[in-house]
């Protein structure tokens with residue numbers, strides 16, 4: 208099933224629920240506050256949303272805590288009634304993915320596994336706690352592969368028996384909107400994806416830019 212417009216798929220689901228007068232319970236895996244802005248704006252009136260901050264790969268720990276704290280800040284500023292759930296984020300959960308990621312670039316198969324790790328935990332929690340849907344904010348990023356994310360969601364939907372909310376939040380200018388909303392809500396915006404590898408790549412890039420500027 209190639210070239211599916213997952214944003215349209217989401218809109219069909221929302222239309223159907225509206226017609227039936229339903230406001231389903233949704234567990235949303237959130238990677239950070241800025242990526243959650245557009246997502247919450249778009250769907251907060253159509254679902255009862257709890258946010259699930261499961262991102263065990265985020266390095267260093269201070270960054271993990273900062274991103275998680277800002278999700279709470281956003282929830283208050285944007286007016287989300289649901290909970291912000293922060294389960295244990297144990298970096299050891301990420302070790303198998305790290306073995307692949309250390310020899311590959313951002314956007315490689317290791318990142319597929321990283322999406323899956325986070326979505327699997329979300330689907331599992333959603334199943335155990337009686338949610339109607341689960342989803343993730345990850346598709347808002349232009350660096351994230353929405354086809355992979357939705358395929359993973361479809362597989363986990365079958366495995367856990369909880370509906371996945373198909374979506375592609377970068378559509379309809381979603382990413383640009385998240386930048387503007389992050390400014391509006393005065394949110395911290397990080398400059399790397401999350402794991403130690405992306406952290407080191409960001410550092411190297413910044414160093415190179417600095418040297419280029421100084422002609423070194």
Ligand code: SF4
Pocket residue numbers: 264304308313314317318321322400401402404405
């Ligand atoms: S670059 Fe991002 S998606 Fe890829 S492994 Fe690191 S944290 Fe996960």
